[in-house]
Amino acid sequence: MAVKTVLPFGPQHPVLPEPIQLRITLEDESIGQVLPALGYVHRGIEKAGEKNDYPLNVFLVERICGICSATHGLAYCLAIEKLLGIEPPPRANYLRVVWAELHRLHSHLLWLGLLADAFGFESLFMQIWRIRETVMDVLEQTAGNRVIISVCSIGGVRRDLSEQQIEQTMNALADCERQLKAILPAILEDYTVKKRTVGKGVLPTEKAIRLGVVGPTLRASGVAQDLRMTGYAAYGELGFEPVVEQAGDCYARAVVRARECFQTIDLIRRALERLPEGDIQTKPRGNPNGKAIVRVEAPRGELMYFVVGNGTKNLERMRVRTPTLANAPALLEMLPGAEFADVPVITLSIDPCISCTER
């Protein structure tokens, strides 16, 4: 007879970089019910955003998430620009794409490394993070910081790229692509890795749509949805096809992110080649008044900003909806029926970002 045990998975667990608790009801080795417990890293950032002057919030929202900070800054700036009725210059739009995509690249590489770490493939984890260092160096060279780059500002970007920096970035991207091509067979064709990922945590297309899943998790379930298709910033001019996989398991999610790495490198190259000349900043005038919703594609999926301005320097309300909030219900659907040893890999496969979700 099966024995029922309730096991707390987290909030501190070697595989979880951030604190979330999953209370797992086990029947022998297989998982029955899963209950999540959130709230360990709530920092009250939304409220703090109402106290700050609106231009200072750009630095605040970048600190919501350490990995997709550029996307948070971009989304906030787009929302405020909508309220102020200003349009950033074309060069600023292209530079925004470059930095947002560099962030996506390092986020996906970070995730691929963590996936390797989740099933105990330490050397692969280190190899992938070594490649990631190339991207981090590019970010530091061009934007001044490794992670929280603070390049977006309301009305444009704060830094420009020189010819020399564009060349350096191109070289670093070529280097990154070469290393990635050498290492990827170890992730995607290895027998052991496939054994741990293929057929684990399957999320069928209908279920993914019903649960409102976003980002790479949705695209791995066969839905071609990517907010970059809406053409915000300069994405509309760069040409873009979302990466889609059909299987909906952990392996498909790894393949989507691996393929997106190459797609991102291509996008950065195209943006740098077509970089228009001109100004990088439109001066914002006045205070925001009204309501605006902006949706952008963060590395983990759809990121939504809803801001309400009341004609003063402070915002009436700033609401953020992060991709992990949409993906967490899918995780609770994937886990039941799986084996306990697969919990780390399945949990990681949605790329959970808890500090984003709790803010």
Add this chain to the structure above:
Amino acid sequence: MPKMLATVVDNLVSRPATRPHPYQRREAFVRARGRIIFDISRCVFCGACALRCPAGAIRVNRAERELVFMPFQCIVCGACVEGCRRGCAQIIPQYHSPAYSKPEEYYRAPLPVREDDQL
């Protein structure tokens, strides 16, 4: 196996990917945002930097001609540098070294001396 052999040879002859950090330091990138310094001789104590600082790391006292900077509260975003019209706030690529305490930095400028005062 031959595929693996290439990797083995490559790893044997290539340099290590890491560096022995405290003994060998990486040179900072030219545009890196290391830390903020103030050239107080240029300062007019207008307070534009303190207004723009998202972390509240700068206090300016105009009457006393004094600027207080808290380097460990500073997030090195560079907003003060952009706001400063006199080139007083500057950003340098060298990072602040770790410390046991978080001292504030005081910058004081002497009162301006008018020409007729010197007579």
